Amino acid sequence: MQSLPRLVIEPAVRRALEEDLGLAGDITADAVIPPDHHSSVVMAARKPGVVAGLDAAELAFTLVDPSIRLTRHADDGTAIAAGDIIATVTGPSRALLTGERTALNFLGHLSGIATVTAGVVRAVAGTGAAIVCTRKTTPGLRALEKYAVRAGGGGNHRFSLADAVLIKDNHIAIAGSIATAIRRAKENAGHMVKIEVEVDTLAQLEEAMAEGVDAVLLDNMSPETLRRAVEIVSGRAITEASGGITPETAGDVAKAGVDLISIGWLTHSAPVLDIGLDYRDATG
Template structure:
């Protein structure tokens, strides 16, 4: 599926906030003191390690908001695999502006590329199975749209974006409602016919209870591959099966082999290491 870019109206407030945080009350006093106002440079975003690119729109916007005279020319697109030394994009224009936007651009590009790279590793690990890798709502406050976009750049898919997207009945909902079946009944009575309902189950008995009343999806929480395989048999195609909880790069293949439809992983957004990308000067002129 082609990777659709996020609308600028979503990205721009996030980039503006990051720039304002970095500029403070006086702006980039180092570049203003050291770099002549009429100096121009060409620099390149260069990969320091292998991975997958994501975040070029945010990086480009960081420079444009600082100085519209700065241009970013892409050599690769979001979703592209990179190796150490690969040139991702070229940035040209007034040197002061490039240096002022550098850190904000690199923060977005490195962070989002790290998420895309982590996701791509999980996707590769489950290749040959029907399981898709999905992210969760365990995202950096304020950056959810960008981080979920990065998951898609890495070949993963998105779980719900917000509490209003779909019903997900979790263990605490079940405990307060008095059981799986009662929680599902209340949910079905409380939302419209267009809203999907998923319920989290911790045991196979809870799963059987959920399937008796019927749901759109079941979240199989912290189950072993053998339990997951049995759960898939119980569901028998009547609902989407999602495995979650305690899944690591070492265990994800075994989880996928159980036959589940989805594997949701929170740490692909909240704990993915930033991909090492540098901005290097290749040409300067007064």
């Protein structure tokens, strides 16, 4: 899959290393390991999952010491089994140990997101519905976390508030009505900007469709209500289901005929994929 530009990844990795190194560096590795010692280590999966975040992991090592070399045995987006070696890393032993935790933090976190995304994608296979994430991301890590969703076979919703107009319940409450909110959005949005509106009921959906929008977010609706909503829209807008959707319920939601299923917990609650770093041998 297409990698993120280094300019996008490096600031997050650099901040993480600065946080971990503090003001005195890795005093343990510097005290215990001879400065001229070199090692080979492997990053291996403790549990099955989907890999994501190898570029960030590699940067965590090479920003500490550019002479470190990481050889990949799996690519981002690859399904792996427990025990599989994801990458071999060689270089100065002090630097390997200094970068270890930051590299594993990124690789485990992003692989966890890719893994749960892949599970939901499997649950809706054959329905025509796509799984997408939301803006419920870790501050500073949005680009990486949304990348991990793509590695798991999902897609991305907005990256920022500037991407598109999404009129939600509080916008509607303050504006006074769905119709008023949509009309104001159309008056102020540029010609390249799409407009989506969140609705909780079929009556709200009818009001939104009467004004004309590009997409409707069907929030917390049952599969039966979603089917009726899809019939009302009748292809005039993209239909997106959201609200408390799990791998167990995603299939029924998808079968209602919606185009998209948006799930916030893909990024904000995915468990880390357990990946470890194991010493293999000295390299001289």
